Amino acid sequence: MSSPYAAEKQVAVAAVRLGDFSAQAVINTILGRTFPSDPIVGEEDAADMRAESGAALRNRIVELANETLTAPLQPDEHESWGLGPGHAQTAEEIMDVIDKGNYGGSRTGRFWTLDPIDGTKGFLRGEQYAVCLALIVDSRVELGVIGCPNLPTSSSSPDERGCVFVAVRNQGAYQLPLSASSPTLPINLTIPTFSQDTLNLLESVEKAHAKLSFNERVAEVLGVKRAPTRMDSQAKYGALVRGDGGVYLRMPTGTGYREKIWDHAPGAVLVEEAGGVITDSRGQPLDFGLGRTLGENFGVVAAGKEVHSRVLEAVKKAKEEGN
Ligand SMILES: Nc1ncnc2c1ncn2[C@@H]1O[C@H](COP(=O)(O)O)[C@@H](OP(=O)(O)O)[C@H]1O
Ligand SMILES: [Mg+2]
Ligand SMILES: [Mg+2]
Ligand SMILES: [Mg+2]
Numbered sequence: 595m596s597s598p599y600a601a602e603k604q605v606a607v608a609a610v611r612l613g614d615f616s617a618q619a620v621i622n623t624i625l626g627r628t629f630p631s632d633p634i635v636g637e638e639d640a641a642d643m644r645a646e647s648g649a650a651l652r653n654r655i656v657e658l659a660n661e662t663l664t665a666p667l668q669p670d671e672h673e674s675w676g677l678g679p680g681h682a683q684t685a686e687e688i689m690d691v692i693d694k695g696n697y698g699g700s701r702t703g704r705f706w707t708l709d710p711i712d713g714t715k716g717f718l719r720g721e722q723y724a725v726c727l728a729l730i731v732d733s734r735v736e737l738g739v740i741g742c743p744n745l746p747t748s749s750s751s752p753d754e755r756g757c758v759f760v761a762v763r764n765q766g767a768y769q770l771p772l773s774a775s776s777p778t779l780p781i782n783l784t785i786p787t788f789s790q791d792t793l794n795l796l797e798s799v800e801k802a803h804a805k806l807s808f809n810e811r812v813a814e815v816l817g818v819k820r821a822p823t824r825m826d827s828q829a830k831y832g833a834l835v836r837g838d839g840g841v842y843l844r845m846p847t848g849t850g851y852r853e854k855i856w857d858h859a860p861g862a863v864l865v866e867e868a869g870g871v872i873t874d875s876r877g878q879p880l881d882f883g884l885g886r887t888l889g890e891n892f893g894v895v896a897a898g899k900e901v902h903s904r905v906l907e908a909v910k911k912a913k914e915e916g917n
Contacts, residue, residue, distance in 0.1 A: 613717070614638050615651075615692060616659040617710035617725060622694045623663065623683070625706055627676040635707040635886055636695020637856050643689050656685045670774040699855060701883040704731040709856035713827025715800055720744075724827040728859035733883030736763045738860030742829045743772060749838050759783075759832040761860075761867035767835055781836070785870045785898040788840040793901065794820035796830040796839035804893075805845040811917045812843060815908040831861030834896060835868035841905050842896035845875060852887035858894060865896045872896040875909045 618638045625634060643652040660682040667678045683691070697705055706729055713723035725741040740759040747754045747769075756772030760780075768780040795813055798804040809822060823830075823839050834842050842861075858872075862880055865872045873879055875893035882888070895905050 613658075614710045614714070615640070615643065615655045616662065618695055618708060619655070619659040619683075619688050619692050620662045621708055621710060621725075621727065622691045623676045625708075626691060626694055627674060629706075633697035633700075633705040634695045635697050635699050635705060635855060636692070637709050637854065638692060639696055640689035640692040643692070652685055652689070656683075656688050659683070659688050668774050699730075699883070699885040702732050704729065706730070707856040707859050707882075709828075709854075712857060713829065716826025716829075719799075719826075721799070722826045722829040724829050724832075726828050726856060726860045728856070728863065730855070730859060730882050733881065734763070735859045735863040735882055737761070738863040740828045740832055740860045740864065741772065742827070742832055745829045745832060747771065747778075748836070757832065759835065759860075759864055761864040763863060763867065765867070767864050767867040769832070769836060783835045783864075783868045785835055785865075785868045786837040787898060788901055790817045791819055793818050793840035795822040796834055796842045797822050797824055798830075798844060799824045799826050802847065803844070805847050808845045808912060808917050809843050811912040811915070812905065812908045815911050816904060828857065828861045831864050831896065835864055835870065840897060840901055842872075842894065843905065843909075844895075845893040845909075846891045851891060852889065853891050853894070854887055855882050855885075858888065861896070870896060870898050871902040873902070873906070875906070877906050 615638055618636050622634055622636065625632060642648050643655060663677055663681050663683060664679050667673065671677050695708060706727060709726040711717055711723055712726045717723035722742065722744055727739045728735050729737040738761050743756050745755060745757050746752045747757050758770045758772055760770060761767040767783040769783055770780050771778045795809050797806060797809050825833060830842055833839050858880060859882055862872050873895055875895055880888055895902060897905055
């Protein structure tokens, strides 16, 4: 017997791949037109589309990307970005623009990093996912945007969904509504101070992505009373900066996986601009100048200032116990 929901999974995975590729095509088009000399470190590449067996995938992605590229302009969009009716691209152009994301990263100079769909697994489950973009200059994240189409606008309005988190270095962190035409004003974000009673951990849903048993021990050491919030994608960083949790904790599973810069760059500047601290689990800064990855993986800890140092101590204790 075939496994449950096999057909649904096949369709959903194909849809996500289409979403990933076409989102990278559209975003790279806009970046390429507006900042033509900026390289891009993007998660996806067009190799599968270029393969002989990739004709169906290629046709569908070209169709989807062109649907978005040629749609009537929104109030905050410009024709000079390569958007609007008449701006369809050929299959070759679409594949080339996706492959503009092949940059390897660098210690100096400026580049963008893009995760066209972060939290793929969450997207497949109909839960949280995010479109993530950051600008890195001389290894430092200067700007980060995290679009969360499925995240409630606040924990008190679970039915209103869709928010964008924006942070610019030295200019603060904000939450905007997802729709550019919405009249709602930006919300200025500062991570609140937590007590032992109100604190909880924000962690991955996927056990393959983070060592959740370690988090449990850290929570015990900290005396945390609330259950953790499990959420896919960098929506966790958004939840953290608006005070929905207290600590972002991601510990390596021991497989040698190296964290990708596009999975943390926007979140890093968002946390810092909301008054928080983000480091690896040893308290070292995340290094965005090493290439496409953050290098050797010691995990990620993000929280408000006071909480962050308590979490580092708890992590140290849990490690010393042999967890
Ligand atoms: N073994 C692993 N350890 C840590 N992160 C991993 C991993 N395998 C995949 N990931 C990353 O975890 C991201 C999702 O993070 P989270 O667990 O916080 O939702 C994935 O992003 P994509 O969904 O963009 O591929 C992927 O890059
Ligand atoms: Mg990702
Ligand atoms: Mg992704
Ligand atoms: Mg991926």
